[in-house]
Amino acid sequence: MNTIARIEIDWPSLGLTVTADLDDRNAQLAQALLDVLPYRSLQGHALVAGYYLYHVTPVHSVFHLPTPHRADRRTLPDGTLFCSRLQHFGIKYGTLTEPMPATPIGQVDPADLDTLAEAGRAAWDSVYSSKKPVIAEVRHAGRPGGHNLPRLTATDPIADQLIADVHTETTRAWLEPPTELLDLHDGRIRSGAGSYGTTMTTMLFVNGESRPLGYSVYGGLIKAASEQLPMDALRHMARILAGTPGEFLAYCGLETLGHFTARLLACLDRLDNRDDFIAVMAHMALYVHCLGGWNLQLFPWHLGEHLRTQPEPR
Template sequence: MTRRVEIGWPTLGTAVIAELDERNAVLAQSVWDALPYRSLQGHALVAGHHLYHVAPVHGLLHVQGTHKVDRREAPDGTLFASRLQHLGIKYGELTEPMPAVPIGQVLPEHLDTLVESGHEIWESVYRTKKVVIAEVRRAGEPGGHRLTRLSVTDPQIDALIGDVHAETERIWLSPPDDLADMHEGRIPSCAGSFETVLTTLVFVNGETRPLGYSCFTGLVRAAYEEMPLESLRHMAQLLAATPAEFLGYCGLGKLHDFTTRALAGLDRIDNRDDFAALMAHLALYVNCLGSWNLQLFPWQLGDHLRRKGSLE
């Protein structure tokens, strides 16, 4: 069966078609099953010519890829499914030697459009801050958007998942109020020594991304890899409490509240599947926050800092 995916950027007036393949069939199917959806479009800030967005696909957090390649050597237009919950597209030179999981390829006749879109998206993330939304759908079918909600047996934990899911939906395509306030210098705790704001933004970015990518995502993987439930509870307390408390102080009060409620309720969870469901929703929420922070962050302030020398 041919599975073609259209990835469009309506504000840019561009779109490309990609064909999913069988190199990592389970992951490709997970993305296919989640369509259609919309997501804030991001651009790599360190690795090079690479687009990515947070995909609302819980399976990306734990499904193992069976075929990996060096992203640097993959053809332009390769689609990747990342365990950071990203759908990525290479459109030019990459410098980061990261093993990556390919799931498809942009059609050759659309590569020029991909490059054009990539450069415009870079400008939106780095300089103009114009929000670009990616619309991902099965080619030839209607678009739309949905975030899957998982359920668990305990009513209190299920209610927490409902609250996290609702907040994730609320901020999915619109900047979170607390992050927007922070970037405009409205920080109720007065975090930022000597009234600085950039310092706080740097630390918030530095704590938010690993909390989503490493902590909550890692706990989902550990649950699926059959770590004992008591160990999962212990690791969650060790890994999540301190960064969530710090981020709450900096202004991300909802994140702190959700994490506090989750940690307080861990003893109510009696199986790994329910533990994984809770952590998956926290991961998606925090990964969404991280995506917005990268969009809002004033990267252009460092425009005068340029790499010396060139690649050999």
């Protein structure tokens, strides 16, 4: 493999930085990441897969770029970098258990693997127990950092205004938890969602609905559009797939997402331009992924501390 560029991943609040080389195993993915640098994002940690860091990356094209090299993450060395169609920039720093084919784009410098593991442990503590957010910054090696969320455009003015509004709200929520999620996790839900006054069930359902809405619905629609599915079929599938989860999440407290969903459904007939369709869906996907990241950060995972995997009987 050949090196494309060197980058740095920095966690300012932790005082930790690692350097990595991007390579040409999935060259277009690596270049797409380079094109949006520098940026900052809420640092997440895998909750079921093992020792794995990830954050949402603002690469709109990740859903449809070619990925010629795929491999089982479990078999790749610690420090491997990944960019996935879940719109995640991920780093393996230890044993993984999930057999997921993934798209590697680079490798952390071997000299920085201990620092990477330290960052991984701190990120796990952030997500699982302390709830103090950790922000990651990704930048060109040796260059200044910074942050910017790219904005796509649409030729249709109604669609472009929706993109602008979703982009503004995504920017607002990117590095600070959105008020609606804070309210939900504090038990303030205007609709009264939650049978017998419980909030845990509502928080759980928000997590269960928001992740596939971003990954499967909006990500799937973008992928289908890039593969030239007819526009009538794309609009029809958008109505079928996006409406119900958007309405349900609004009932659970994510009212801004509900308003954006309603506007999206109302302007679908105007989206006869494939690029417009992809642009709108890409911004909806990024917004939902942003909400999903914060929901995972705020969720009280520590309440399950007594629930532990058991050794298999001999």
